[in-house]
Every structure is written in structure tokens, then in C-alpha cells.
Amino acid sequence: MNAPSYEAMARLRNDPGASGGDLFTAAKELRDSFVRGEHLMGLLPQDAPDVLVDGLERAGRAGIVDAWLELGKLLAYGCAPWAPYPEQDVSASVAAYQEADRAGSLAGALAWIRIAYYARSDAHEQAAARRLDDLLAAAPDDAEVLLLYGYLRHQGYGHPADPATAVPYHRAAAERGNADAAFEMSVIYGTGSGVPADQDESRRWTFRAAELGSVRAMGNLGGMFATGRGVEQNPVTALEWYAKAADAGHPRSAFTAGVMCLTGDSGLPVDEDRAATFFATAEELGVDVDDELDLMGLSR
Structure with missing residues (x-):
């Protein structure tokens, strides 16, 4: 049937x-x-x-x-x-x-330009760059257009690679509330790509990106609070950020939250039921939980 x-x-x-x-x-x-x-x-x-x-x-x-x-x-x-x-x-x-x-x-x-860019399609490179130039001229304040233009200029797709030239476009998109652009700003300052490295500014943009809904920023904040990288170590806050990222569809954060609950990481109470919920979410998002746990010497 x-x-x-x-x-x-x-x-x-x-x-x-x-x-x-x-x-x-x-x-x-x-x-x-x-x-x-x-x-x-x-x-x-x-x-x-x-x-x-x-x-x-x-x-x-x-x-x-x-x-x-x-x-x-x-x-x-x-x-x-x-x-x-x-x-x-x-x-x-x-x-x-x-x-x-x-x-x-x-x-x-925007979608066809983005697909071509992420695939690094040689066949579509010049057409994608020209089309995005047209879109930027027609909509210079559109955050998605600005973000994508920043990507192409940073990586050199259809244009010479120039991280410094990309920064103002990512900043403009971030200031207009684009979560992905805010996350890019956190990476830009964290790595010193096109600007002098500034960990305080990177951290500020990470929080801003998370507030705007960036799951990658939420996951990074989980890691920061778990390890004390740039913030005071706090496993409770780390788990909160991992949980938010998991709820927003971030597979690695779902798995990590599950491990934290399973093992009682850094003094957290062991909570096998909550761990099971996180692992179920991770599996729905494509993580092979049992294989990953086995690599860590763990099982559920």
C-alpha cells in the first residue's frame, strides 16, 4: 500500500x-x-x-x-x-x-547565488557575482544581500579575496539584526580576519549573535562557559546555552548537552532522562549518538 x-x-x-x-x-x-x-x-x-x-x-x-x-x-x-x-x-x-x-x-x-557560492561552482561564479552586484545596487540596506556580498568578497568568489573589504558589509548586516552576520563578526574579530584581532569584541558579537538567534553562536557560548574561555567557567550556564542551541536545531550542541547530563560534567547532577531527550534530538538532527559515545568510552 x-x-x-x-x-x-x-x-x-x-x-x-x-x-x-x-x-x-x-x-x-x-x-x-x-x-x-x-x-x-x-x-x-x-x-x-x-x-x-x-x-x-x-x-x-x-x-x-x-x-x-x-x-x-x-x-x-x-x-x-x-x-x-x-x-x-x-x-x-x-x-x-x-x-x-x-x-x-x-x-x-539570493538562494541561487548562495547555493552556487557554497558549492564553489565555477560554472556559476561570474553570473552569481554580477547578479549580487545588481541586488546590492537595488537594495543596499537589505541585510541578507549585505551578508552574502560580504561572504563573496571575503572568500573571493567572483571577486578577488579581500577580508578587509568584506568587514563593512558584514557589520552593516549585523547592525540591521542579521544573526549570521553577527556571528561572522564574532569570527572576524576572533581570528583577526580583515581587522586586528580583538577577543573582547569577538565575545560581544558572539552574545549579540546568540541573542539574534544564531545557533552557532549559542553553541559557541556553551563551549565558552564549559571551558571558561573568555568568560567565567559555569557548567550550568554552559548547559543552558547548549540546550538553547539544541532546541534551535544544532546537532553537536544536542549531543554535548546529552553527554553533560549523562556524566554529570563539572559537578552537574547526573540526569539520564534529560540526557536521553538530548540524545534523541541529536539523532533526529543526524548524529550517530552511539558511535560518538563509543569513541568517548561511554554508553547510554
Whole structure:
């Protein structure tokens, strides 16, 4: 027996009169079946990823811009860590996001540039840099545009690498409330990349990034309080930050919090029930908890 979401998407796929809205709704339901792990239960046949892609493409061609955005994301990252479907295809992901860009979506424009940048795609490098130049000229105060421009200038994608030139763009994005940019500022000052190293300034930006929602900053604060790096050592506060990062989807923080509760790290009370909760979260986020514990000489 196939999942109802697959049957519904397959029927619409064979209906030439199906609307874009119906196709997009059905495609999202099929995506959610992968997220729920129904492929692991034998409820989704082998062609389910192709059916999903085809449904989103048809919805996109019918004028549903969000369908192109969804397709671009799935082709880059899959449905979930435990459901890497459809198969990753950077060029196809870029193409889907470019369809959204052509339809006037700023999110689509930024997404295809970002995917090309992270993949260091030679084929898209110059086009990505030119498109981002255009976006910056049109929206010079947009925090996401500023952040991405800082990345490209820092790493030298489509431009000569120049960390010092990147700093003002990251700072401007951070001052506009962008959590990722604030985290970049913490790294910039921590490593002295484009500016003189300044650990106090790095720490200030780490706290700011965490306040803005950066899971990486939350995890770093957990490590800082666990070790006393730049702050007074405090295992209780460390666990609080690791827990916040875990709740926000940071796998390593979830695992580390579990270990702290399992072992009673630095005088914390042993709490096997809470450890189990953290480990379950870590597993959902893709960590092989038992293998990691075994490497540490531990077990649950």
C-alpha cells in the first residue's frame, strides 16, 4: 500500500488540467511523507522522488513561485537528514531558484547565488557575482544581500579575496539584526580576519549573535562557559546555552548537552532522562549518538 500523499500526487501528475495550487499542495504533502519517514516504512515507491520533483516543476510552470523555491531547497538539501531525496543536484537547484528569481523573487535570487557560492561552482561564479552586484545596487540596506556580498568578497568568489573589504558589509548586516552576520563578526574579530584581532569584541558579537538567534553562536557560548574561555567557567550556564542551541536545531550542541547530563560534567547532577531527550534530538538532527559515545568510552 502506498502513502495517500503519493497516490494524490501521482493522480495530479497524470491530470493535464491540474492547477498549480493543487499540484503545489500535493507536492508539499508528499515532501512531508518523506520527513515523517514513510519511505522507511515502505509506503513510498522508488519513483516518489521523481514524482515530487515533477509535481513541483509543473506547479512552478503554472505560476506558483514558491514551488520553484521549494524545489531548489529539496535539490540542494533533500527532504530531511534521514531522507536525502530527491538526489542532490547543485546545478538543478540553481536552475530552480533562478526560475523564482526571474519571477521577481528576491529569496530566489539570493538562494541561487548562495547555493552556487557554497558549492564553489565555477560554472556559476561570474553570473552569481554580477547578479549580487545588481541586488546590492537595488537594495543596499537589505541585510541578507549585505551578508552574502560580504561572504563573496571575503572568500573571493567572483571577486578577488579581500577580508578587509568584506568587514563593512558584514557589520552593516549585523547592525540591521542579521544573526549570521553577527556571528561572522564574532569570527572576524576572533581570528583577526580583515581587522586586528580583538577577543573582547569577538565575545560581544558572539552574545549579540546568540541573542539574534544564531545557533552557532549559542553553541559557541556553551563551549565558552564549559571551558571558561573568555568568560567565567559555569557548567550550568554552559548547559543552558547548549540546550538553547539544541532546541534551535544544532546537532553537536544536542549531543554535548546529552553527554553533560549523562556524566554529570563539572559537578552537574547526573540526569539520564534529560540526557536521553538530548540524545534523541541529536539523532533526529543526524548524529550517530552511539558511535560518538563509543569513541568517548561511554554508553547510554
